[in-house]
Amino acid sequence: MHTFAHVTLLALIVLNPLAAIAAPQALPPIPEWPIIGPILQWLGIVEASPAAATINPALPEYRVGNLEEAEALWERINPNESIRVVITDEDANAFIQRLTREDESIQSLTVAFESGAAVLRVTLSRDLLSEFDIQMPFFIRGDALEIKLTVNATATDCKPVVTVKSLDFNGWPLPIKGLVAETLNALINEEWPANICLEQVIFSSGELALEGHRR
Numbered sequence: 001m002h003t004f005a006h007v008t009l010l011a012l013i014v015l016n017p018l019a020a021i022a023a024p025q026a027l028p029p030i031p032e033w034p035i036i037g038p039i040l041q042w043l044g045i046v047e048a049s050p051a052a053a054t055i056n057p058a059l060p061e062y063r064v065g066n067l068e069e070a071e072a073l074w075e076r077i078n079p080n081e082s083i084r085v086v087i088t089d090e091d092a093n094a095f096i097q098r099l100t101r102e103d104e105s106i107q108s109l110t111v112a113f114e115s116g117a118a119v120l121r122v123t124l125s126r127d128l129l130s131e132f133d134i135q136m137p138f139f140i141r142g143d144a145l146e147i148k149l150t151v152n153a154t155a156t157d158c159k160p161v162v163t164v165k166s167l168d169f170n171g172w173p174l175p176i177k178g179l180v181a182e183t184l185n186a187l188i189n190e191e192w193p194a195n196i197c198l199e200q201v202i203f204s205s206g207e208l209a210l211e212g213h214r215r
Helices: 003-020 036-043 067-076 089-100 126-131 177-191
Strands: 061-063 082-088 106-114 117-125 144-156 159-169 196-204 207-214
Touching: 067 082, 082 089, 089 106, 089 207, 106 196, 144 177, 159 177, 159 196
Parallel strands: 061 082
Antiparallel strands: 082 207, 106 117, 117 144, 144 159, 144 196, 196 207
């Protein structure tokens, strides 16, 4: 899928529910509510935050900075050989800039890896919203739309499962995290390669580590 299509799809995932949003402030996640949060977790009604992943020191580690290096590594590894792939946010942003520099609707797009999360910041032209007939709530103003998306991810059944930790539009937190996570995970289920088994996802300061094997 073309880079512009990826960014447009992400924008649509997080923008479409906004037409029905009236309240500018979101409640904290239910597991963080005092007293009732732990009770609902114990009853299985809501899930606790995922436990932090730990690196397997026995795995060989490879740093990948672009798609060409990823493809070359893929050709070298044997089936069922477990490895760890490390991507720095510096390399990720250089790759992103190379792919998006011709897209005028994307004014900026960056990612930062920190302990337990990845933070994506994207600034889009309002013209993009007009193309898809998306109406923003009255309290989100300006000529550009600034989106800040903070996510975590775990590995389940060889695929990444995304948890949205926070979502802001022009500084306003909006209560659609669950819907965005559900849509992202549905997309991952459709697009994830069947011959890649992801075992762990580890976010640390400046780095993303992916552990898994080729099936």
